[in-house]
Amino acid sequence: MPDLDKIAERPGWYLWETGLGPFIMGSFFFLIGTAFLTVDFIPDVPIVKVAALFAGTGLFFGIDWLGRYIKERKIFPRGGYVEPRRDWKAATLGVLPVFVLTVLWKLSTRNPHANFFFDNAKLLLPGYALWSAGSSLYYYRKFKSPASLAFGIYLICFAPLLWWLPLRPEGRFGLMSAAVGGPLGVYGALRLRKYLKTTPVQGEPADG
């Protein structure tokens, strides 16, 4: 009997394996991070800060458009078309803890401007980097991917630096996003390039 769970996982990994998944995800993180870092470092001129955030947002949508374009024009003609099922339950479960923590933190500090994540950024963000490192090492163990091992080790080394650097919470968040997204985006771009070069465009058989 075939391993049904393993087979059912295949469509979910499809875009990741082509390199498009890491490329888009890495680029998003890198752009968000760069926008926050820029805002943190530039002089305290509101218009410049707003311009930096608008530029970041514009590039964010640009990457989204590029991702759709590559998927529809380059990947689907090669590997086939897949429309994944919307998993609203998982998406809600992913967002809900962030929302609950933020609300609880605001209530406990009685400060309407309190932000659980930024107020505790010095500990939370290195912790998040270590958790991501753990995930990468788990994927290395599961799929024997040297890239996952390298990324895990990189994040383990990066976490203490993120804790130690004298940055404001926004800057720390920006640095973490950019440092995670940069290598991921480059890895995705290289993998995508290889996929497009090695996989020929396939036409559907006429009697298919």
Add this chain to the structure above:
Amino acid sequence: MDDVDRIVHEPARLTILALLSKVQEVDFIFLMRETGLTKGNLSSHLAKLEEAAYIEIKKQFRGKIPLTLARMTPKGRAALQSYRKQMSGLLRRLGEPLADPS
């Protein structure tokens, strides 16, 4: 074993249903690539699944290129779930591990 759904029990069709269980829809090329079946073989299995109303097939054109899209129906989803339950129960009764050791 007599009440096992023979439409689902065939390995190639089981693979197709497992693939379709986690997506909204896929095209013929993706199924061919993932299942490793030839176009003729895949077409005949898809036809059988469609006949049993376990999947829906939609034929259209993207520009001038033919595009065959397949999606699972609620009946197909129920059939796959019931098959999994049956097989799990059977294997448990035989005292064998569920996971394939390879």
